[in-house]
Amino acid sequence: MSSVSMTVNGKPVTGEVEGRTLLSAFLRDDLHLTGTHIGCDTSQCGACTVHVNGVAVKGCTMLALEADGADVRTIEGMANADGSLGVIQAAFQEHHGLQCGFCTPGMVMAADDLLKNNSNPSEAEIRKHLSGNICRCTGYHNIIKSIQAAAAQLG
């Protein structure tokens, strides 16, 4: 077991992990931040998407120890300080961009990453950016609409 420390959603945390412990497992099992979801075992579904040092990363592709010293943001850190939904989250609710909710944290994290780097993405750019996040429920229609609405609002 090794010690690991990082900042998660603005708070410093430490833990003891095995070398093989994935970042996604550390977040879920050690920090009890269960909003980051595990949907697959080949890093393809995107349900585990988090931000590490400002970049969207699939939490299952990193070992917890690789995130030692990093600044990590998860879905639990995306709401406003007063607990109200952030712009992207609110847009997803307004436009019915989720059904079962399992892919949703990853979608929100991926959308946030897109809009930070491209404030006015085309439909094709949004779809391409999300091609690493699988949704089984929505057919993607309202997810794209939600992100377009969020983009418009964020200007």
Added chain:
Amino acid sequence: MPKDNGIGASPKRREDNRFLTGKGRYVDDINLQNQCFAVFVRSQVAHGVIKSIDTSQAETMPGVLAIFTGDDFVDVGGNPAGWLINSRNGEPMKEPKRPVLAHGKVRHVGDAYAAVIAETYEQAVDAAEAVEADIDELDAIIDMAAALENSNNLVHDEIETNQCFDWGWIEDNRAATDEAIKNAPHVTTLDLVNNRLVPNAMEPRASTGDYNPGTGDYTLYTTSQNPHLTRLLISAFVMGIPENKLTIVAPDVGGGFGSKIYHYGEEALVLAASKKLGRPVRWTASRWESFLTDAHGRDHKTTIELATDLEGNFLAIRTSTLANVGAYLSNFSTVTPTFLHGTVISGNYTVPLIYVNLKTVFTNTAPVDAYRGAGRPEATFSVERVIDMCARELGMDPLELRRKNFIKKEQFPFATAAGLEYDSGDYHSLVDKLEEIADFAGFEARKADSASRGLLRGLGVNTYVEACGLAPSNLAGVLGSRVGLYESATVRVNATGNISVMTGSHSHGQGHETVFPQLVADMLGMSADDIDIVHGDTSKIPFGMGTYGSRSMAVGGSAIVRATEKIIDKASKIAAHMMEAGEADIEFNDGVFSVAGTDKTVSFPEVAFKAYVPHDYPVEQLEPGLEETAFYDPGNFTYPSGAYACEVEVDPDTGKVTICSFAAADDVGNVINPMIVEGQIQGGLGQGIGQALVENCVYDDTGQLLSGSYMDYTMPRADDVPFFTTDQSSVTPCTHNPLGAKGCGEAGAIGAPPTVINAVVDALSELGVTHIDMPASPARVWAAIQAAK
């Protein structure tokens, strides 16, 4: 004009708050004190005899608490088949035992034959690898036709065949159908495959067993679409735990699509392990386990014949199908290819003669059962492809050929040649609506534009009608069901006027927490914000059959309506007493009771309070309290219908198919929440497009699953589909439930595949291609183009 939160409104979903902030509570999110972890040891061969299992090494490893094998469950009941089907010769179907853990033989790759319980998940994984099994590998039985011919190599030796049953429907029509086809001026014949799919809900299955040694009560947290049904199966058939000692909780569940209807061995195992250890036992599937063991869908090989006269009037349809059930019968494996498939071979049409023959075959593959659409996609694909082919052969427009044979609006209720009575529909109007939204007139110009870019453009159309809103229990029983298919609701008015609605339906994406309050709010004239839904916990809700088969609004919603009607009835009696009036003089509008012809009123909240504080109350005639339960058993299936159009571009050099547009006009009866309905249709379209273009579950001939992860099983992604144009304004209400709702959850998955393939064939028809099986992947499309040269 709907109120903001009544029937017809689209209030935003309450569920979203927790899902968008990471506060959902899925089974794997739940931590119980002193929990331990189960990992299953699964067969790496498709077929073999278990000679011995040596757990001695594993037992010594760190953290190991217990190891189970099939021997531990020999006296425990098998997972039962839920629907008895009889073969054409009168014999009942074969029902080999499906044990909790494989015993004697392993019958598919992934078949669990041992389970290791350890303090931590990692310790259980490590110990599971140390379990040694001596398994004599046998040849895998994979090809269905070969399986039927081979009596030497059997998936289940004790039944002496690989055939589960040989079903005919309707047997009395067989001779006349054969005769009609023999004599018909024109017969279109098509051999096709309905490709095997893996449902792939994004949340893998998970089960946690929690036995309380102090009370002897069990709790099972599990990813289920129907906790009561699972409890019934475990209690009555598998483990014998009495229902009053077993609570099943299906909390937030991340999609089901059918795969989470069934009871699975892992559920029984964690209960048994928890009892043995006196601690909660957790199990969560890895995605590779989901691929290997979640019930798969579809997997039919069909020959369909459509007989017509030379003007295109349908004379008869005959089908012959081999349907894979996999290594074991899953709970609805036998009804999905029979009464959910053969009965809708009539489609939207007046075709007078139909005969369906279907043989189900055991193979060394995962069990196959209902997956979004459950039999109706298989039927619709066969019928709509052969109709399209017939149109080409007769030189008729594909929509014209369909229109000519549609059941007309004035002919409803219509008894079809496949044995169902459709209550209502207006297929001509749906096609008119489709023409409005699909811009057929612009197709030729778009085709020329595609051609200028070197691409082949095709237009595909399709109509469907399906049978859902499962189901009338008496009829289901006559047809072989071993369960009823009603739904339940308890409406509990609290003393201060807010309401809890306990429903037997289960929401795993369908938005019931938002939609069901709309019904009650509408009927009681109150704010939906004061109405809360309780679901998913057998200790809190009346017995319900759960959510699948597009039944939650049609059947679950109707139960809520009936319970609310009882509430209004009792509340009216209380109001009559409060206002010293006769019951017959009481009127109820917008949440207020009044006495006809006077200005006396009393509000619903005042009545509620009186019910629970019954002072000056006629307790001799009327009990206190205001809580009513209804069990609603539907009078018939419901029959949503639709007309779809799709345009594709095919790159002839690569075979890549791009969906340019997709228009769907659906008649789902009365629409309760337009936003939710539209979302359900869009989701179904996504899955239907997935089946048509990219998804394929493939075993090699040794029974290894080649498509065992997202590396090899292609899921439709955001850049594989366009925005959809959907419309649900062509409404013919259901005539037999109080909501007039027909259900919408599966429509897209049923109607999309033939629409897409009809479009691809249209694009390739100038090259001489007449059919392509699903998935129309680039390799297959390219090969079809080459073969036609």
